[in-house]
Amino acid sequence: MAFLIETLIGGLLSGVMYALVAIGFVLIYKASGVFNFAQGAMVLCAALTFVTLRDQGLAFWFAALVTLAIMVVLAIAVERVVLRPLMNQSQITLFMATLGLSFVIEGMSQLVMGASVHELDLGIVDTPVEVGPILVSQFDLVAAAAAGILVLALSVFFNVTRIGISLRAIADDPQAALSIGIRLQRLWRIVWGVAGFVALVAGLLWGSRQGVQFSLTFVVLKALPVLIIGGFTSIAGAIVGGLIVGAADALAEIYVGPLLGGSVSTWFVYVLAVAFLLIRPAGLFGERAIERV
Amino acid sequence: MSASSAGPILELRDVSLSFKGVKALNALSFAVARGEICALIGPNGAGKSSLLNIINGVYRADEGEVVFDGAPFRRIRPLEAARRGIGRTFQHNALFKRLSVIDNVLAGLTRHSRTTLVEHAFGLPRDLAESRALRARAEDIIEHLELTPHRGTVVSTLPYGVQKRVDLARALVGRPSLLLLDEPMAGMNQDEKRQMSRFVTEANAVLGATVVLIEHDIGVVMDLSHHVVVLDYGRKVGDGTPRQVRNDPDVIAAYLGTVH
Numbered sequence: 145m146a147f148l149i150e151t152l153i154g155g156l157l158s159g160v161m162y163a164l165v166a167i168g169f170v171l172i173y174k175a176s177g178v179f180n181f182a183q184g185a186m187v188l189c190a191a192l193t194f195v196t197l198r199d200q201g202l203a204f205w206f207a208a209l210v211t212l213a214i215m216v217v218l219a220i221a222v223e224r225v226v227l228r229p230l231m232n233q234s235q236i237t238l239f240m241a242t243l244g245l246s247f248v249i250e251g252m253s254q255l256v257m258g259a260s261v262h263e264l265d266l267g268i269v270d271t272p273v274e275v276g277p278i279l280v281s282q283f284d285l286v287a288a289a290a291a292g293i294l295v296l297a298l299s300v301f302f303n304v305t306r307i308g309i310s311l312r313a314i315a316d317d318p319q320a321a322l323s324i325g326i327r328l329q330r331l332w333r334i335v336w337g338v339a340g341f342v343a344l345v346a347g348l349l350w351g352s353r354q355g356v357q358f359s360l361t362f363v364v365l366k367a368l369p370v371l372i373i374g375g376f377t378s379i380a381g382a383i384v385g386g387l388i389v390g391a392a393d394a395l396a397e398i399y400v401g402p403l404l405g406g407s408v409s410t411w412f413v414y415v416l417a418v419a420f421l422l423i424r425p426a427g428l429f430g431e432r433a434i435e436r437v
Numbered sequence: 438m439s440a441s442s443a444g445p446i447l448e449l450r451d452v453s454l455s456f457k458g459v460k461a462l463n464a465l466s467f468a469v470a471r472g473e474i475c476a477l478i479g480p481n482g483a484g485k486s487s488l489l490n491i492i493n494g495v496y497r498a499d500e501g502e503v504v505f506d507g508a509p510f511r512r513i514r515p516l517e518a519a520r521r522g523i524g525r526t527f528q529h530n531a532l533f534k535r536l537s538v539i540d541n542v543l544a545g546l547t548r549h550s551r552t553t554l555v556e557h558a559f560g561l562p563r564d565l566a567e568s569r570a571l572r573a574r575a576e577d578i579i580e581h582l583e584l585t586p587h588r589g590t591v592v593s594t595l596p597y598g599v600q601k602r603v604d605l606a607r608a609l610v611g612r613p614s615l616l617l618l619d620e621p622m623a624g625m626n627q628d629e630k631r632q633m634s635r636f637v638t639e640a641n642a643v644l645g646a647t648v649v650l651i652e653h654d655i656g657v658v659m660d661l662s663h664h665v666v667v668l669d670y671g672r673k674v675g676d677g678t679p680r681q682v683r684n685d686p687d688v689i690a691a692y693l694g695t696v697h
Contacts, residue, residue: 305557306543306550306568313533313544320531323493324607325519325548334554 146277151394157284159370159390160291161349165363166370166382167295168342173376175311175335176227177235181242184364185249186340190215191347191356192253195262204267208344215340218249223332250361262356266348287349291383294345298338298379307334315377369417375430384428389413444507446471446615446647447492452501454487454671461487463671464501469615469664474641474648476658479668479692485651486528488668489617492649493518493525505615520548524613524646526604528620534593538584538603541592542575545607578610582636598629602636609640616640618650622657630654634661659683667692 165187172180193214197207226241268286272279302308314321314328322328347356350363366389374385396412420427445468454462462484469475477485490496492503497512505513505521513521524545533541549571550557552564579588582602587595592603601621608616621637622630634657640646652658658665659679667675667688675681675688682688 306547306571307554307557309536309540309544310547312536312540316533316535317531319495319515320527320533321544322515323495323519323525323527323531324545325516325611326544327516327547 150278150280151398152391153278153280154284155391155394156387157281157288157390158394159387160284160288160383161346161353161386162366162370162389163374163383163386164287164291164294164342164346164349165367166374166386167298167379168339168346169367169371170376170379170382171298171335171339171342174315176238176332177315178238178242179235179376180339181239181364182222182246182249183339183343183367184361185246185253186215186218186343187347187350187363188356188358188360189218189249189253189347190340190344191264191351191360192257192262194344194348195264195351195356196257198264199262208348211344212341215344216337219336219340220333222336223329227332228329246361250358254358259358262351264348264351264356266352268352283353290345290349294342295379295383298342301338302379307331311335369413371427372417373420373427375427378427378429381427381429389416392416445469445504446506447649448504449488449492450502450504450509452488452491452498452503454484454491454496454499460671462491462498465668465671465673466501467666467673467676469647469649472641472645472647473663474637474650474661475664475666476662477649477651477666477668478653478655478658479674482670483668484671485668486619489525489619489649489651492615492617493523519611522612522614523617524608524611524615525617526601526608526619526621528623528651530597530600530604532592532600532604532607535591537589537591538587538595538606539575539579539589541603542578542606542610543571545610546571546575548611575610578606581639582606582609583632598625601625601633605633605636605640609644609646612644613646616646616648618648620651620653622652622654630657637661 165183168183168186169180172178172183190211194207194211197210198204202210222245226245230238230241268283270281270283273282273285302311310321310326310331313326314331318328346363347360350360354360370382370385370389373388374381374383393409393413397407397409400412401408447469449468450466451464452462452466453460453464465484465488477488479485487496491498492505494513494515494517502509502511503513505523533544536544550567552567556564579585582605584599584602584606587599592600595603605618605621618637622633625633637648637650638661641648650662662679665675665677665679665682666673667682669691674691675685677685
């Protein structure tokens with residue numbers, strides 16, 4: 145029993161890490177209806193910039209601030225060069241643009257900062273702590289706490305402030321939003337900037353767990369089932385989806401894997417996601433599209 | 438007041454617009470005087486909505502120019518139009534359907550916010566004061582347009598007539614100097630039309646907005662407006678006071694039908 149709970153808790157905590165990546169997608173999807181494939185590249189870019197600055201001897205907070213500034217500049221550039229010219233284009237066009245963007249960001253990051261694997265030490269002691277009979281990873285706890293604070297801050301920012309109203313307004317009707325004076329382009333810059341910040345946090349945590357290297361960009365693939373299960377439009381959905389994916393992944397590996405005689409970790413959650421697609425296509429928290437027939 | 442306040446608030450000079458070869462507007466010219474209620478009437482497809490869309494920049498005129506507040510332009514962007522004080526409502530309520538009434542109205546105030554992102558994000562004093570002031574303005578308009586009972590209701594669940602009023606509230610709260618109303622009374626019964634007419638009159642007389650409106654109900658138009666412009670197939674066939682237009686033989690032939 146203790147082992148089951150331990151597996152479950154470990155799974156839930158790593159699920160928070162998945163959720164962290166998924167939130168970046170949700171932010172941009174809510175504001176512009178775009179599935180931003182480049183989110184993974186942004187995670188890589190942020191982590192790579194951070195370690196490179198650290199290697200140059202910059203202090204932790206200073207390196208984090210400079211990285212954040214670079215992510216904001218990136219957000220402004222993306223709005224100007226990619227989003228603005230493609231305004232009013234179909235969603236698939238924008239998606240293809242972010243696909244291309246993802247390769248540009250990856251390539252540029254590695255061109256400037258090199259493609260070697262960097263170790264990233266956040267100074268978190270990764271010895272397991274004992275809670276009664278259960279062992280919990282201290283690193284996972286810190287990651288979960290960081291994600292929790294981030295989600296809280298984002299919820300306040302987007303639900304309490306007028307920026308939240310503007311954001312929901314442009315998601316509903318961009319043309320009307322412009323006609324009443326909502327600055328769409330400024331809002332896009334803000335949202336992409338915030339997504340850059342989320343990418344930084346995700347990049348630091350994922351990077352310190354598996355090293356900062358090219359494969360960091362594939363965290364996108366981990367976020368996909370999270371988004372399908374939680375819904376593309378809800379930050380709460382991203383969290384719950386992340387927890388479900390994390391727990392299912394961990395439990396399946398232990399209890400389903402041996403039955404099939406191998407590892408199920410890479411694909412089991414996708415099966416789960418497909419099952420969700422059949423039952424609730426909009427995800428648990430997603431807004432169901434109501435269309436006139 | 439600026440020097441431009443003497444002339445008309447809005448002037449169209451030989452404005453033409455076509456869609457794939459079909460002329461929607463054909464060398465159209467007229468002026469809207471400051472402080473009046475000007476109605477655009479004409480059969481469906483006469484180009485009325487296209488005209489409003491040119492004035493606030495949703496469309497770009499192929500030829501001619503629009504002069505707003507003394508400043509001529511070929512094309513103004515909708516955002517720029519809003520910031521210069523052109524407010525509008527839409528024929529098919531383009532409200533933010535998933536937002537409550539108060540949030541829709543608050544969204545209409547976005548352009549009046551002066552605080553920076555940082556002040557706003559951290560709720561600094563200047564921003565708190567501004568938020569209070571903007572909210573008070575939104576509440577005022579809601580009360581004025583008798584929307585108080587629906588204040589917190591999500592817009593998509595409201596009846597059509599009430600949604601029309603929310604659309605007006607969202608446009609009015611920004612205190613536009615020119616208010617464009619695209620069929621504000623479509624689909625309303627007589628009582629609702631009377632009520633809406635009163636709100637439009639008040640927006641004009643009390644809040645000082647010059648109004649350009651599109652309406653099909655001739656009775657309502659003749660009662661409400663100071664100035665009527667009649668369009669047919671993208672051309673102007675009548676322009677004058679309601680009385681002049683009603684008796685204009687061209688208008689009767691094109692639109693009003695024979696007087697019996």
